[in-house]
Amino acid sequence: DSGVTQTPKHLITATGQRVTLRCSPRSGDLSVYWYQQSLDQGLQFLIQYYNGEERAKGNILERFSAQQFPDLHSELNLSSLELGDSALYFCASSVELGAASGYTFGSGTRLTVV
Amino acid sequence: GQNIDQPTEMTATEGAIVQINCTYQTSGFNGLFWYQQHAGEAPTFLSYNVLDGLEEKGRFSSFLSRSKGYSYLLLKELQMKDSASYLCAVRVEGGKLIFGQGTELSVKP
Numbered sequence: 001d002s003g004v005t006q007t008p009k010h011l012i013t014a015t016g017q018r019v020t021l022r023c024s025p026r027s028g029d030l031s032v033y034w035y036q037q038s039l040d041q042g043l044q045f046l047i048q049y050y051n052g053e054e055r056a057k058g059n060i061l062e063r064f065s066a067q068q069f070p071d072l073h074s075e076l077n078l079s080s081l082e083l084g085d086s087a088l089y090f091c092a093s094s095v096e097l098g099a100a101s102g103y104t105f106g107s108g109t110r111l112t113v114v
Numbered sequence: 115g116q117n118i119d120q121p122t123e124m125t126a127t128e129g130a131i132v133q134i135n136c137t138y139q140t141s142g143f144n145g146l147f148w149y150q151q152h153a154g155e156a157p158t159f160l161s162y163n164v165l166d167g168l169e170e171k172g173r174f175s176s177f178l179s180r181s182k183g184y185s186y187l188l189l190k191e192l193q194m195k196d197s198a199s200y201l202c203a204v205r206v207e208g209g210k211l212i213f214g215q216g217t218e219l220s221v222k223p
Contacts, residue, residue, distance in 0.1 A: 002156060033210060042215040043157070043201065048208065056208045090156060094209070102147045102203075103211060105156035 003027065004106035006091050012112045018079040021109045023091030025072055031055075031094045032074040033103060034066060038087040049074055081113045116140045118214035120202050125220045126192055134187045134217045136202035147211060148176050148187045149201040157201055161187065189219075197221045 003026035013019055025032050034046040045058035049068035060066075063081075068074040078085060088110050092103035117139045126132040138146070145164040149157035163169055163178035163185060175188040187200055199216040206212055 002158075031209060035213075043203075043213040045210055045212060048210050050209075056210050058210070088154070096209075102145075102149075102159050102162060102205070104159070107156050108154075110154075 002104050002106065004029075004091060004093050004104050006089075006106035006109050008109060009107065010110050010112075012114060013081060015081055015083060015113055017081050017113075018077065019081065019111065021076040021078070021089055021091075021111075023074045023076070023093075023106060025074070025091075025093030026095075026104050029093035029095050029104070030072065031096065032068055032072070033092045033094075034074070034076050035090045035092065036087050037090060037108075038084075041087075043090065046076070078111070083113050086111055086113045116204075116206065116212045118202055118204060118212060120200075120214045120217045122215065123218045123220070125222060126189075128192055128194060128221055128223050130192050131188065131190050132192060132219065134189075134200050134202075134219070136185045136187070136214060138183050138185070138202070138204050138214075140204045140206050140212060142207035143180065143204060144207070144209075145205040146176075146178055146185050147203045147205065148174075148185075149203060149213075151199045151201055151216065153199075160200075192221050194221050194223070 005024040035043040046060045048056040092105045148160040151157040161176035202214040203211040
């Protein structure tokens, strides 16, 4: 157990639907990052939060949004889902922005859009 | 733009040594990381370099040359369980990590 908790582990939904992925960072970590990993693709950075505030955005689609709450957990909302959104979605956390230990990843949510 | 290149696949023999290379061109640099990822699982941290030189950690070593935009991960005494994807990542401004596509390593008996 890495200490980063992601729920649900698996999600199957239909095109056009909306889903919410949840992430609880490791205790004490202030920064949360979301990544998308499609089949045969590398980890694509989506968005970063630090202590409740958005810090950086990657190539995140307008249909996707996220937030970090006062208790530091984060949610990634995916709407108007398309087949191409099927992927592994990872959340990672770090204690600070420049930590030598990098990020700790959660076990991921596998999203299948049918 | 951000560009991180590593070979797509490598094959090595159990007990041997393998070197996985990574070259990068990024806007900003604040450290280079190597992660291991088994299929369908979370990436796990292997090593971190921010200064030029070699960092050794057991069977794994990682090297960095900032002037050349180059790093490698060296795995010694390969074991079957080392079969996995190895991800090179650069931390850029703001703290986010940009990942390469990963190198799929197959260890054969």
